[in-house]
Structures are given as C-alpha cells and as structure tokens.
Amino acid sequence: MEVQLKIIGGLLVVLALLHAGFPRYFKWSDELQPLSPINRQMMYVHTLFVAFTVLLMGVLCLGFAAELVHTPLGRVVALGLGIFWLLRLLIQFFGYSATLWRGKYFETTVHIVFALLWTYITTVFFLVAMG
Structure with a gap:
C-alpha cells in the first residue's frame, strides 16, 4: 500500500500544480468579469486553497506513506x-x-x-x- 500512496502522492502534486492553469484555460478574465469583485476574487482564492490542500495531501502521501499505513x-x-x-x-x-x-x-x-x-x-x- 505504501507504493500506491506514493503514486497517489505524485498524482496529487501534479493535480495541484495544474490548478495554476485554470484561470487561463477556463478564460476566467472574461468569464468572471460580470461578477462582483468579491465573487470574482473568491474564485481565485478558493482555487488557490483547493490546490494547496491537494498539494499537502500529495506531500503527505509521498513523505509519510509508511506512517499512514502502519x-x-x-x-x-x-x-x-x-x-x-x-x-x-x-x-x-x-x-x-x-x-x-x-x-x-x-x-x-x-x-x-x-x-x-x-x-x-x-x-x-x-x-x-x-x-
């Protein structure tokens, strides 16, 4: 199971990094323009924190797989x-x-x-x- 957790850890780190491209890929500068500033900023902030959470999960799996299992x-x-x-x-x-x-x-x-x-x-x- 430790190997599976390390694979998942790597996948989660990649997934977290992919979040950096979301604003450009989903054209947020255009799509979110009609929103109020608070709603527009919440999209960016929440995406950042989702990415950070996924990154931390990945690091946890990569660095502490044995502890998770045992x-x-x-x-x-x-x-x-x-x-x-x-x-x-x-x-x-x-x-x-x-x-x-x-x-x-x-x-x-x-x-x-x-x-x-x-x-x-x-x-x-x-x-x-x-x-």
Whole structure:
C-alpha cells in the first residue's frame, strides 16, 4: 500500500500544480468579469486553497506513506482522506451537469479519467484505513 500512496502522492502534486492553469484555460478574465469583485476574487482564492490542500495531501502521501499505513493515526488520516475523495467522486456525477461532457469527446474522456482517478484514490485510502 505504501507504493500506491506514493503514486497517489505524485498524482496529487501534479493535480495541484495544474490548478495554476485554470484561470487561463477556463478564460476566467472574461468569464468572471460580470461578477462582483468579491465573487470574482473568491474564485481565485478558493482555487488557490483547493490546490494547496491537494498539494499537502500529495506531500503527505509521498513523505509519510509508511506512517499512514502502519500507525493508528495514519489510518484515521487515511479514513478522512478517503471520505474527502469519495465526496469528490460523488460530485463528479451529481455536482456537475452531464450536459457539460455528454456527447463531447474530449470532455467525456476527461470526465471518465477523473472519475477513475477519484475511484482509485478513494479505494486506496479506504483500504489503508481498514488496515
């Protein structure tokens, strides 16, 4: 399981770094213009903190995989992370409208890849939590 956690750690670090490109990719300078300054700034700030949280999860998995697997506190942390990623998996299907991806090759591919990624991460964390 330690190897799986290190793989997840690497994936999470990459995912966190990808957040830096969100404003440009999603054209936030244009898309968010009609919003009030507070709502526009909240998008940037919340994205920064999501990226930072994902980065910290990745660093935790890379640097402390053995502790996550072999200590009671590590297993409790893994349970919490498993719940976090399970909720993210559910949001993939129930938080986003299927009209955003259905019938669009690239968007459908991204949807499936991330659904599989969230499933993998969730499963590993729950397996670690169960000992």
